[in-house]
Amino acid sequence: MNQPGNHPKDKYLVDLVLGGDKQAFGTIIKNTEALVAQIVYKMIPNAEDRKDLVQEIYLKVFHKLEGFKFHAKLSTWIATIAYNSCLTWLEKKKLVFPDELREIADLQEVAVERLHQNDLSGILKTEIERLPPVYRTLITLYHQEELSYQEIAEITCLPEGTVKSYLFRARKNLKDSLLSKYKKEAL
Amino acid sequence: MTEHPSEQELQQFVSDNSLCTPATRSHIEGCESCLAQVASYRLVLSAIRQQPKPAFDFDVAALVLPQLESPRTAEDPAIARARSFKDRFFPFLLAAVVLPLTAIPLYLLRKNIFFLFADASGIFIYVIAAATLFFIGFKITGMYRTYQKQLKALNYY
Numbered sequence: 001m002n003q004p005g006n007h008p009k010d011k012y013l014v015d016l017v018l019g020g021d022k023q024a025f026g027t028i029i030k031n032t033e034a035l036v037a038q039i040v041y042k043m044i045p046n047a048e049d050r051k052d053l054v055q056e057i058y059l060k061v062f063h064k065l066e067g068f069k070f071h072a073k074l075s076t077w078i079a080t081i082a083y084n085s086c087l088t089w090l091e092k093k094k095l096v097f098p099d100e101l102r103e104i105a106d107l108q109e110v111a112v113e114r115l116h117q118n119d120l121s122g123i124l125k126t127e128i129e130r131l132p133p134v135y136r137t138l139i140t141l142y143h144q145e146e147l148s149y150q151e152i153a154e155i156t157c158l159p160e161g162t163v164k165s166y167l168f169r170a171r172k173n174l175k176d177s178l179l180s181k182y183k184k185e186a187l
Numbered sequence: 188m189t190e191h192p193s194e195q196e197l198q199q200f201v202s203d204n205s206l207c208t209p210a211t212r213s214h215i216e217g218c219e220s221c222l223a224q225v226a227s228y229r230l231v232l233s234a235i236r237q238q239p240k241p242a243f244d245f246d247v248a249a250l251v252l253p254q255l256e257s258p259r260t261a262e263d264p265a266i267a268r269a270r271s272f273k274d275r276f277f278p279f280l281l282a283a284v285v286l287p288l289t290a291i292p293l294y295l296l297r298k299n300i301f302f303l304f305a306d307a308s309g310i311f312i313y314v315i316a317a318a319t320l321f322f323i324g325f326k327i328t329g330m331y332r333t334y335q336k337q338l339k340a341l342n343y344y
Contacts, residue, residue: 023252025255029252033243034242037242038240041241050243051250055250055254058251059254062251125234128235139235140235143232143235144238168194168198171198171231174231174235
């Protein structure tokens with residue numbers, strides 16, 4: 001069954017790729033890379049890792065495309081693969097993340113914070129970057145990409161209620177940080 | 188309404204105030220402290236929307252396309268149909284074979300099953316029950332550890 005939100009062109013493109021047309025896969029990449037970038041940038045801090053990961057994501061998409069049954073939108077399905085690949089990547093990195101690298105990352109974070117601390121968007125940018133990756137991703141998918149709770153739940157494999165509750169906490173966290181920064185400056 | 192609304196109600200007021208109760212709406216609109224909270228939420232949401240959208244600084248298609256295998260040949264529709272049938276109905280076929288094979292002997296031997304356990308000593312039953320509980324506990328602990336590991340990975344910095 002074709003999912004109602006699915007673009008008819010997606011079905012056509014998938015058929016072309018399965019028929020051996022590599023350029024059609026290039027079009028699928030172009031159509032979905034903005035959403036994949038949102039997820040990868042919000043979850044993976046290192047630029048080199050992102051480059052490797054995005055290749056891995058699209059190679060997985062290519063190999064699994066045959067099994068895609070259009071029960072979800074093509075972009076949602078690809079975003080799910082991107083999100084799960086990022087999770088696996090984070091899990092792997094956690095095992096080998098040395099303390100020195102963590103310290104360097106912390107120092108860079110402080111430097112960025114100092115650069116931005118004078119303006120509101122800078123403060124919020126720093127605070128958004130401080131959120132755990134999953135919160136950052138949810139906030140971006142909901143407020144920037146304007147995806148529905150249901151779509152986000154599909155991508156992250158989290159129950160809709162959990163998505164709502166994480167979003168609520170993330171917004172509250174950001175609002176509290178903003179207010180406390182302002183209070184500090186007022187003092 | 189004398190008490191301040193909850194954070195949830197404040198967030199609802201910001202996203203769509205028509206969903207709030209009239210009492211909540213009138214409280215927020217007349218309360219300086221709540222209005223300050225609402226203004227902060229509005230600032231946060233507008234800042235999120237204004238954040239520049241990230242884009243890869245390399246050509247993803249140019250990077251990925253050369254790594255794809257040689258063009259895939261479309262599957263023969265008859266083979267695809269057969270495979271799809273097998274994938275869809277295999278669990279049911281398996282259940283149709285396994286269930287009667289288990290249920291029929293159990294039904295036929297139902298009178299003897301009781302005697303099978305009647306002769307068993309209390310210690311034997313205890314060992315079986317303890318082993319089963321230990322196995323279930325072990326599996327649950329494993330699942331919980333995996334879940335915790337994934338959560339930690341999400342919050343690793």
